[in-house]
Amino acid sequence: MAGEAKQLFDASEVALHSSRKDCWVAISGKVYDVTKFLEDHPGGEDVLLHASASGDATEAFEEVGHSTSAISMMDSFLIGSIKGYVRPSASKATDPWGLDAPPNSRSMQGNEGPPNPNTFLDFLLPLFVLGLAFAAWYYLTFVSKNY
Template identity: 75%
Template sequence: MAGEAKKLFAASEVANHASRKDCWVVIGGKVSEKEIFLAELLLVYDVTKFLEDHPGGEDVLLHASGNLRLTLTATSIPFLLLHASASGDATEAFEEVGHSTSAISMMDSYLIGSIKDYVPPSASKATDPWSVDAPPNSRTMQGNKSPPNPNTFLDFLLPLFVLGLAFAAWYYLTFVSKNH
């Protein structure tokens, strides 16, 4: 799959792929392009064809699939940065096993896309294309050139909107209502 266009999946969509005939797991990974660290994503792997061959057994993969939840929380006011945290993904279980580098390099062939709307806690740092501190074996998703932070426009407009409202209220109370 490496090099091909990858898809964005809704968290709810992943739940429909949690059986022996169709099994997806979601594991967090760092995305880079030409060794430049771009963003942390929740990567989606279709491991259906790998179930029987997985050295850790198929049950762990089946158990790890289908539980993903995204929770949206506002983290800072007045800029209202939305942070979508994930639970039920297989990242922790995958890392606890201490998979070898050869296991990690196998993953690319099962990669089918990433979870849309996920915003990692470190988004501001992670979206800086000049932060090049990616570990050498970070899992990559080539061909993903879209801007990683979907909230930037909203972050800018919301405070402006609130300021506009406050000004309108002040104008009305000071000039309009006094004339009646």
């Protein structure tokens, strides 16, 4: 498709192509025909079919962490782009609560940056276990011998 002009598609039109015989995926505003790649996808064809049916597969694609070779392979499946596509992070209207995640953040928080500071419970729990062990030792050593 390198020499052909890419087409513009409506998001609703892309959603119509979500079967094993005709599967399109929208990622970052670009439309890919992955029908021929379904059987070869390392995650299985169901992953692509689900991504196709869910509409915009950008978030799911980024969460997986694809290799650079996988990303470069995508160009061979590119057939067009979504009309009027706006990146979700650029629009505050996408999240009614105003809790947009920062760009490049992952859905699993806490894996980046320093660990949380110690809490009082982190200190108290080992002391409780130590006290329980001492009480068991005292009981078994002194109290149970008297019976």
